[in-house]
Amino acid sequence: MLTADTSTLRLRHLSLAGLVAAAVGLSSAGAPAQEGSEPQAPPEEASLIDPRAEERLRAVSDLLAGADTLTFRAVSFFDEVRESGIQIKRFIVHDVQVDRPGRLAFTSTFDDGTVRQGWYDGETLTVAMPDADRYMRIEAPGDIDALLDLMQQDYDLNLPLADILYSDVYAAQEPYLLSALHLGERILEDQRLDHLSMESTGADWQLWLEQGERPLPRRMVIEFVAAEGQPEYMATFASWTLNEPIDPATFTAEIPEGWEQVEPVR
Amino acid sequence: MNVSRRALLLRLLPGALALPALAATDGAVAQTYYDVSGNVIVVNPGTLAAPVTVYDAYRRPVVVYPAGPAYAPSPVYGPAGVVGQSRRVARRTSRRTAARWN
Numbered sequence: 487m488l489t490a491d492t493s494t495l496r497l498r499h500l501s502l503a504g505l506v507a508a509a510v511g512l513s514s515a516g517a518p519a520q521e522g523s524e525p526q527a528p529p530e531e532a533s534l535i536d537p538r539a540e541e542r543l544r545a546v547s548d549l550l551a552g553a554d555t556l557t558f559r560a561v562s563f564f565d566e567v568r569e570s571g572i573q574i575k576r577f578i579v580h581d582v583q584v585d586r587p588g589r590l591a592f593t594s595t596f597d598d599g600t601v602r603q604g605w606y607d608g609e610t611l612t613v614a615m616p617d618a619d620r621y622m623r624i625e626a627p628g629d630i631d632a633l634l635d636l637m638q639q640d641y642d643l644n645l646p647l648a649d650i651l652y653s654d655v656y657a658a659q660e661p662y663l664l665s666a667l668h669l670g671e672r673i674l675e676d677q678r679l680d681h682l683s684m685e686s687t688g689a690d691w692q693l694w695l696e697q698g699e700r701p702l703p704r705r706m707v708i709e710f711v712a713a714e715g716q717p718e719y720m721a722t723f724a725s726w727t728l729n730e731p732i733d734p735a736t737f738t739a740e741i742p743e744g745w746e747q748v749e750p751v752r
Numbered sequence: 753m754n755v756s757r758r759a760l761l762l763r764l765l766p767g768a769l770a771l772p773a774l775a776a777t778d779g780a781v782a783q784t785y786y787d788v789s790g791n792v793i794v795v796n797p798g799t800l801a802a803p804v805t806v807y808d809a810y811r812r813p814v815v816v817y818p819a820g821p822a823y824a825p826s827p828v829y830g831p832a833g834v835v836g837q838s839r840r841v842a843r844r845t846s847r848r849t850a851a852r853w854n
Contacts, residue, residue, distance in 0.1 A: 534846050638836035649833040662838035664846040685846050688838030708834055712841040714812070751817065 534665035539682045542668060546693070546701045547656035553728040557583045560647055561724065565717035573715055580646035580721075586653060587629040589737040592646050604645070605739040606633055612739035613643070613750075621741050622750045629653070641750050647721060650703060662686040671697075679704055688712055702726050785814060 550556065560580040565573040577597035584590055588608030595601050603614040611624045611633060624641065626633045634648050645651065652658040664685040672681045672694060679694040680701065689712070694705040708719040782796035785806035795806055795816045808814050832840065 534848050634835075638832065638839055644832045644836060647833070649835055652835075658835050662835065664844070665848040667848070684834075685848065686834050686838050687843045688832075688836075688841045689834045691834050708837075710832075710837055712837070712844070 534685075535663065536667045538668040539666035539684070542680050542682055542695055542701060543659070543666065543684075543693075544656050546695055546703060547654055549701055549728075550650060550655055551653050553584075553586070555583075555585050555727075555729055555732050557581075557725070557727045557730070557732065558647075558723050559725040560721040562646075562719065562721040564719040565715065567713070567715035567717050571715060573717060578646075582646055582651070583732050583736050584630065584651060585732055585737060587631075590630050590633070590645075590651070591736050594646055605737055606630065607737055607739075610739075611637075612741065614739070614741060614745075619742075619745045620748050621739075621745050622748050624750055631658075641752055643750060647706075650706070659684075659686065662688060674704060677704065783816075785816070786811070 558581075560582070562578050562580065563575050564578070566576050567573050579595045581593045582590075583592070588606070590604070590606040592604045593601065594603075600615075600617045603616070605612045606626070608629065609625070609627050611626050612621060613624075614621045624636075624643075626636050630651055631653050634645060634651060637643050637645055638648065649655065649658070664687060666682065666684045669681040669683050672679050674694060678697050680697055682693045682695065684691050684693070688710070690709040692705075692707040693703055695701040695703055703723050705723065706719075706721045710717050710719070782794050782798075785793055785795055785808060787793050787806065790807075790811075793806060795804065797816055800816065805813050805815050
Protein backbone atom coordinates (compact mmCIF):
# COMPACT_ATOMS: atom_id res chain seq x y z
CA MET A 487 0.00 0.00 0.00
CA LEU A 488 1.26 3.44 -0.77
CA THR A 489 2.09 5.79 2.06
CA ALA A 490 -0.24 8.64 2.82
CA ASP A 491 0.70 12.19 1.93
CA THR A 492 1.79 12.85 5.49
CA SER A 493 3.65 16.06 4.72
CA THR A 494 0.47 17.64 3.43
CA LEU A 495 -1.42 16.55 6.48
CA ARG A 496 1.30 17.80 8.78
CA LEU A 497 1.49 21.19 7.13
CA ARG A 498 -2.27 21.59 7.16
CA HIS A 499 -2.13 20.74 10.82
CA LEU A 500 0.50 23.40 11.36
CA SER A 501 -1.65 25.93 9.54
CA LEU A 502 -4.61 25.05 11.74
CA ALA A 503 -2.41 25.35 14.81
CA GLY A 504 -1.25 28.75 13.57
CA LEU A 505 -4.83 29.91 13.12
CA VAL A 506 -5.74 28.73 16.59
CA ALA A 507 -2.68 30.48 18.01
CA ALA A 508 -3.61 33.65 16.15
CA ALA A 509 -7.18 33.47 17.42
CA VAL A 510 -5.96 32.99 20.97
CA GLY A 511 -3.56 35.89 20.58
CA LEU A 512 -6.28 38.17 19.25
CA SER A 513 -8.74 37.32 21.99
CA SER A 514 -6.15 37.73 24.71
CA ALA A 515 -4.98 41.04 23.26
CA GLY A 516 -8.38 42.61 23.90
CA ALA A 517 -8.76 41.13 27.37
CA PRO A 518 -7.08 42.18 30.58
CA ALA A 519 -3.85 40.33 31.25
CA GLN A 520 -4.33 37.41 33.56
CA GLU A 521 -1.94 36.78 36.35
CA GLY A 522 0.52 34.02 35.57
CA SER A 523 -0.46 33.72 31.89
CA GLU A 524 2.37 33.21 29.39
CA PRO A 525 2.73 35.73 26.56
CA GLN A 526 1.45 34.30 23.30
CA ALA A 527 4.07 33.79 20.61
CA PRO A 528 3.05 35.03 17.17
CA PRO A 529 1.90 32.24 14.85
CA GLU A 530 4.80 30.69 13.03
CA GLU A 531 4.72 31.38 9.33
CA ALA A 532 4.52 28.07 7.52
CA SER A 533 7.49 27.46 5.25
CA LEU A 534 6.76 26.54 1.64
CA ILE A 535 9.72 24.15 1.67
CA ASP A 536 8.43 20.83 2.89
CA PRO A 537 11.16 19.41 5.19
CA ARG A 538 10.75 15.95 3.68
CA ALA A 539 11.14 17.29 0.16
CA GLU A 540 14.19 19.29 1.24
CA GLU A 541 15.69 16.21 2.83
CA ARG A 542 15.21 14.19 -0.36
CA LEU A 543 16.61 16.99 -2.52
CA ARG A 544 19.66 17.26 -0.30
CA ALA A 545 20.03 13.48 -0.36
CA VAL A 546 20.14 13.25 -4.17
CA SER A 547 22.44 16.27 -4.22
CA ASP A 548 24.84 14.62 -1.77
CA LEU A 549 24.71 11.34 -3.66
CA LEU A 550 25.62 12.90 -7.00
CA ALA A 551 28.19 15.21 -5.40
CA GLY A 552 29.90 12.25 -3.79
CA ALA A 553 30.40 10.45 -7.08
CA ASP A 554 33.77 11.00 -8.75
CA THR A 555 32.32 9.72 -11.98
CA LEU A 556 28.78 9.23 -13.16
CA THR A 557 27.13 8.21 -16.38
CA PHE A 558 23.49 8.08 -17.39
CA ARG A 559 21.16 7.90 -20.33
CA ALA A 560 18.16 10.23 -20.39
CA VAL A 561 15.29 9.63 -22.78
CA SER A 562 13.57 12.97 -23.09
CA PHE A 563 10.48 14.55 -24.62
CA PHE A 564 10.01 18.28 -24.89
CA ASP A 565 7.44 20.62 -26.37
CA GLU A 566 8.36 22.76 -29.31
CA VAL A 567 5.96 25.70 -29.39
CA ARG A 568 5.21 26.82 -32.93
CA GLU A 569 4.28 30.36 -33.91
CA SER A 570 0.69 29.17 -34.25
CA GLY A 571 0.74 28.22 -30.59
CA ILE A 572 0.49 24.54 -31.43
CA GLN A 573 2.87 22.41 -29.42
CA ILE A 574 4.88 19.69 -31.10
CA LYS A 575 6.40 16.93 -29.00
CA ARG A 576 10.05 16.36 -29.82
CA PHE A 577 12.24 13.51 -28.73
CA ILE A 578 15.91 13.37 -27.80
CA VAL A 579 18.22 10.86 -26.14
CA HIS A 580 21.19 12.06 -24.08
CA ASP A 581 24.14 9.87 -23.12
CA VAL A 582 26.19 11.74 -20.53
CA GLN A 583 29.53 10.95 -18.87
CA VAL A 584 30.90 13.04 -16.01
CA ASP A 585 34.34 12.85 -14.43
CA ARG A 586 34.47 15.41 -11.62
CA PRO A 587 35.50 18.05 -11.29
CA GLY A 588 36.40 19.03 -14.80
CA ARG A 589 35.52 16.54 -17.51
CA LEU A 590 32.24 16.03 -19.30
CA ALA A 591 31.16 14.26 -22.48
CA PHE A 592 27.77 13.83 -24.06
CA THR A 593 26.03 12.57 -27.15
CA SER A 594 22.56 13.91 -27.92
CA THR A 595 20.53 12.23 -30.63
CA PHE A 596 17.47 14.08 -31.90
CA ASP A 597 14.33 12.64 -33.40
CA ASP A 598 15.28 14.15 -36.75
CA GLY A 599 18.38 12.00 -36.80
CA THR A 600 20.85 14.79 -36.06
CA VAL A 601 23.50 14.19 -33.45
CA ARG A 602 25.38 16.63 -31.24
CA GLN A 603 28.51 15.46 -29.46
CA GLY A 604 30.27 17.44 -26.77
CA TRP A 605 33.55 17.14 -24.90
CA TYR A 606 34.78 19.28 -22.04
CA ASP A 607 38.28 18.78 -20.65
CA GLY A 608 38.40 21.49 -18.00
CA GLU A 609 39.61 24.08 -20.50
CA THR A 610 37.55 23.91 -23.66
CA LEU A 611 34.08 22.76 -24.62
CA THR A 612 34.03 21.30 -28.11
CA VAL A 613 30.69 20.59 -29.76
CA ALA A 614 30.52 18.56 -32.95
CA MET A 615 27.71 18.64 -35.50
CA PRO A 616 28.42 15.56 -37.63
CA ASP A 617 25.44 16.10 -39.94
CA ALA A 618 26.91 19.44 -41.07
CA ASP A 619 30.64 18.64 -40.81
CA ARG A 620 30.95 21.55 -38.41
CA TYR A 621 32.11 22.09 -34.86
CA MET A 622 32.43 24.87 -32.32
CA ARG A 623 34.86 25.53 -29.50
CA ILE A 624 34.28 27.57 -26.36
CA GLU A 625 37.04 28.42 -23.94
CA ALA A 626 35.76 27.68 -20.44
CA PRO A 627 38.64 27.14 -18.02
CA GLY A 628 37.63 25.80 -14.63
CA ASP A 629 35.30 22.96 -13.82
CA ILE A 630 31.91 21.66 -14.86
CA ASP A 631 30.11 24.11 -12.57
CA ALA A 632 31.93 27.02 -14.21
CA LEU A 633 31.09 25.61 -17.64
CA LEU A 634 27.39 25.32 -16.79
CA ASP A 635 27.30 28.88 -15.46
CA LEU A 636 29.08 30.20 -18.53
CA MET A 637 26.79 28.36 -20.93
CA GLN A 638 23.64 29.54 -19.19
CA GLN A 639 24.74 33.15 -18.76
CA ASP A 640 26.70 34.00 -21.88
CA TYR A 641 25.78 31.48 -24.56
CA ASP A 642 22.61 30.33 -26.22
CA LEU A 643 23.49 26.69 -25.64
CA ASN A 644 21.76 24.34 -23.28
CA LEU A 645 23.78 21.42 -22.05
CA PRO A 646 21.76 18.25 -21.51
CA LEU A 647 20.22 17.88 -18.05
CA ALA A 648 22.39 20.73 -16.75
CA ASP A 649 20.45 20.88 -13.49
CA ILE A 650 21.76 17.56 -12.28
CA LEU A 651 25.33 18.05 -13.49
CA TYR A 652 26.21 20.64 -10.86
CA SER A 653 28.54 19.41 -8.13
CA ASP A 654 25.99 20.60 -5.57
CA VAL A 655 22.55 20.23 -7.13
CA TYR A 656 20.72 21.64 -4.12
CA ALA A 657 22.97 24.69 -3.79
CA ALA A 658 22.49 25.45 -7.50
CA GLN A 659 18.70 25.32 -7.13
CA GLU A 660 18.29 26.92 -3.72
CA PRO A 661 18.51 30.61 -4.75
CA TYR A 662 15.58 30.11 -7.14
CA LEU A 663 13.49 27.69 -5.10
CA LEU A 664 10.05 29.03 -4.14
CA SER A 665 8.41 25.92 -2.77
CA ALA A 666 8.98 22.20 -2.51
CA LEU A 667 6.59 19.42 -1.61
CA HIS A 668 6.94 15.70 -1.10
CA LEU A 669 3.81 14.40 -2.82
CA GLY A 670 4.15 10.83 -1.67
CA GLU A 671 5.23 7.48 -3.00
CA ARG A 672 4.81 6.39 -6.59
CA ILE A 673 5.53 3.12 -8.36
CA LEU A 674 7.30 3.16 -11.69
CA GLU A 675 8.21 -0.15 -13.30
CA ASP A 676 7.92 -2.00 -9.99
CA GLN A 677 10.18 0.51 -8.28
CA ARG A 678 9.00 2.67 -5.38
CA LEU A 679 9.90 6.29 -5.88
CA ASP A 680 9.58 9.53 -3.92
CA HIS A 681 7.63 12.09 -5.93
CA LEU A 682 8.64 15.71 -5.35
CA SER A 683 7.06 18.88 -6.72
CA MET A 684 9.00 22.14 -6.78
CA GLU A 685 8.41 25.70 -7.88
CA SER A 686 11.41 27.74 -8.95
CA THR A 687 11.42 31.28 -10.23
CA GLY A 688 11.77 30.11 -13.82
CA ALA A 689 9.90 26.82 -13.89
CA ASP A 690 7.80 24.29 -12.04
CA TRP A 691 9.56 20.95 -11.85
CA GLN A 692 9.08 17.47 -10.50
CA LEU A 693 11.47 14.72 -9.54
CA TRP A 694 10.94 11.02 -9.00
CA LEU A 695 13.74 9.65 -6.81
CA GLU A 696 14.62 6.13 -5.85
CA GLN A 697 13.93 5.45 -2.21
CA GLY A 698 16.61 4.55 0.28
CA GLU A 699 20.25 5.52 0.46
CA ARG A 700 20.72 5.84 -3.30
CA PRO A 701 18.06 8.37 -4.26
CA LEU A 702 18.95 8.45 -7.93
CA PRO A 703 16.65 10.47 -10.18
CA ARG A 704 14.46 8.23 -12.32
CA ARG A 705 12.31 10.91 -13.92
CA MET A 706 12.33 14.68 -14.14
CA VAL A 707 9.67 16.97 -15.53
CA ILE A 708 10.16 20.69 -16.06
CA GLU A 709 7.26 22.98 -16.96
CA PHE A 710 8.44 26.33 -18.23
CA VAL A 711 5.62 28.37 -16.77
CA ALA A 712 7.15 31.71 -17.75
CA ALA A 713 7.54 30.75 -21.41
CA GLU A 714 4.87 31.16 -24.04
CA GLY A 715 2.72 28.04 -24.24
CA GLN A 716 4.25 26.73 -21.02
CA PRO A 717 6.21 23.96 -22.76
CA GLU A 718 7.18 20.87 -20.82
CA TYR A 719 10.32 18.80 -20.72
CA MET A 720 10.27 15.25 -19.44
CA ALA A 721 13.32 13.06 -18.98
CA THR A 722 13.38 9.44 -17.93
CA PHE A 723 16.75 8.32 -16.61
CA ALA A 724 18.24 4.92 -17.22
CA SER A 725 21.59 3.20 -17.01
CA TRP A 726 22.96 5.14 -14.06
CA THR A 727 26.50 4.29 -13.01
CA LEU A 728 28.36 5.97 -10.16
CA ASN A 729 32.07 5.76 -9.42
CA GLU A 730 32.78 3.42 -12.31
CA PRO A 731 36.01 4.07 -14.23
CA ILE A 732 35.56 5.94 -17.51
CA ASP A 733 38.04 5.64 -20.37
CA PRO A 734 39.94 8.99 -20.50
CA ALA A 735 39.60 8.98 -24.29
CA THR A 736 35.87 9.55 -23.74
CA PHE A 737 36.63 13.18 -22.94
CA THR A 738 38.91 13.84 -25.89
CA ALA A 739 37.32 15.73 -28.74
CA GLU A 740 37.45 13.97 -32.09
CA ILE A 741 37.06 16.41 -34.95
CA PRO A 742 37.77 15.02 -38.42
CA GLU A 743 40.06 17.02 -40.65
CA GLY A 744 38.30 19.38 -42.98
CA TRP A 745 35.35 20.23 -40.75
CA GLU A 746 34.39 23.90 -40.59
CA GLN A 747 34.66 25.69 -37.26
CA VAL A 748 31.69 27.95 -36.51
CA GLU A 749 31.13 30.51 -33.80
CA PRO A 750 28.72 29.72 -30.97
CA VAL A 751 25.73 31.97 -30.47
CA ARG A 752 26.07 34.29 -27.52
CA MET B 753 10.02 57.76 -28.02
CA ASN B 754 8.61 57.80 -31.49
CA VAL B 755 5.84 55.24 -31.77
CA SER B 756 3.69 55.53 -34.86
CA ARG B 757 -0.04 54.92 -34.81
CA ARG B 758 0.62 51.99 -37.13
CA ALA B 759 3.05 50.51 -34.64
CA LEU B 760 0.55 50.93 -31.84
CA LEU B 761 -2.15 49.33 -33.98
CA LEU B 762 0.13 46.44 -34.86
CA ARG B 763 0.75 45.77 -31.18
CA LEU B 764 -2.96 45.31 -30.66
CA LEU B 765 -3.33 42.85 -33.50
CA PRO B 766 -2.72 39.11 -33.21
CA GLY B 767 0.89 38.14 -33.76
CA ALA B 768 0.26 36.55 -37.14
CA LEU B 769 -1.17 39.79 -38.47
CA ALA B 770 1.26 42.04 -36.69
CA LEU B 771 4.35 40.36 -38.12
CA PRO B 772 3.74 40.06 -41.85
CA ALA B 773 6.46 38.61 -44.03
CA LEU B 774 7.65 41.39 -46.32
CA ALA B 775 10.19 39.95 -48.70
CA ALA B 776 12.41 37.01 -49.32
CA THR B 777 16.16 37.35 -49.87
CA ASP B 778 18.38 34.35 -50.46
CA GLY B 779 15.81 32.11 -48.89
CA ALA B 780 15.57 34.26 -45.76
CA VAL B 781 12.35 36.13 -45.04
CA ALA B 782 12.48 39.73 -43.86
CA GLN B 783 10.02 40.54 -41.12
CA THR B 784 8.88 43.59 -39.23
CA TYR B 785 9.79 43.87 -35.58
CA TYR B 786 10.30 46.70 -33.11
CA ASP B 787 13.33 48.15 -31.43
CA VAL B 788 13.47 48.70 -27.70
CA SER B 789 11.79 52.09 -28.12
CA GLY B 790 8.89 50.71 -30.11
CA ASN B 791 10.04 51.88 -33.54
CA VAL B 792 9.21 49.59 -36.46
CA ILE B 793 12.26 47.90 -37.96
CA VAL B 794 12.67 45.32 -40.71
CA VAL B 795 15.07 42.45 -40.09
CA ASN B 796 16.33 40.21 -42.85
CA PRO B 797 18.22 37.14 -41.61
CA GLY B 798 19.85 36.88 -45.01
CA THR B 799 21.83 40.06 -44.42
CA LEU B 800 22.57 39.63 -40.70
CA ALA B 801 26.16 39.09 -39.62
CA ALA B 802 25.28 38.12 -36.06
CA PRO B 803 22.16 37.39 -34.03
CA VAL B 804 20.15 40.44 -32.96
CA THR B 805 17.51 40.89 -30.30
CA VAL B 806 14.39 42.73 -31.39
CA TYR B 807 10.83 42.87 -30.03
CA ASP B 808 7.55 41.53 -31.35
CA ALA B 809 4.21 43.31 -31.35
CA TYR B 810 3.69 42.39 -27.71
CA ARG B 811 7.12 43.71 -26.65
CA ARG B 812 8.46 40.20 -26.17
CA PRO B 813 12.15 39.88 -27.02
CA VAL B 814 12.89 37.86 -30.15
CA VAL B 815 16.35 36.73 -31.21
CA VAL B 816 16.75 36.70 -34.99
CA TYR B 817 19.63 34.57 -36.22
CA PRO B 818 21.57 34.98 -39.44
CA ALA B 819 20.41 32.67 -42.19
CA GLY B 820 22.62 29.67 -42.82
CA PRO B 821 23.52 26.53 -40.97
CA ALA B 822 26.49 28.11 -39.15
CA TYR B 823 24.02 29.51 -36.65
CA ALA B 824 21.90 26.81 -35.14
CA PRO B 825 19.07 28.46 -33.22
CA SER B 826 18.56 27.35 -29.65
CA PRO B 827 17.42 24.99 -28.31
CA VAL B 828 20.34 23.07 -29.70
CA TYR B 829 20.20 20.41 -27.02
CA GLY B 830 16.65 20.78 -25.82
CA PRO B 831 15.30 23.51 -23.57
CA ALA B 832 17.15 25.22 -20.75
CA GLY B 833 17.12 23.66 -17.34
CA VAL B 834 15.48 25.00 -14.21
CA VAL B 835 18.52 27.01 -13.13
CA GLY B 836 19.15 28.33 -16.64
CA GLN B 837 15.55 29.41 -17.09
CA SER B 838 15.41 30.94 -13.61
CA ARG B 839 18.36 33.11 -14.48
CA ARG B 840 16.63 34.36 -17.62
CA VAL B 841 13.23 35.37 -16.31
CA ALA B 842 11.90 37.75 -13.71
CA ARG B 843 11.24 36.48 -10.22
CA ARG B 844 7.75 35.39 -9.32
CA THR B 845 6.05 34.38 -6.13
CA SER B 846 4.88 30.93 -5.19
CA ARG B 847 1.37 29.85 -6.02
CA ARG B 848 1.43 27.61 -2.98
CA THR B 849 0.22 28.95 0.32
CA ALA B 850 -0.08 27.35 3.70
CA ALA B 851 -3.85 27.46 3.24
CA ARG B 852 -3.77 25.82 -0.19
CA TRP B 853 -0.63 23.79 0.01
CA ASN B 854 -1.19 21.59 -3.01
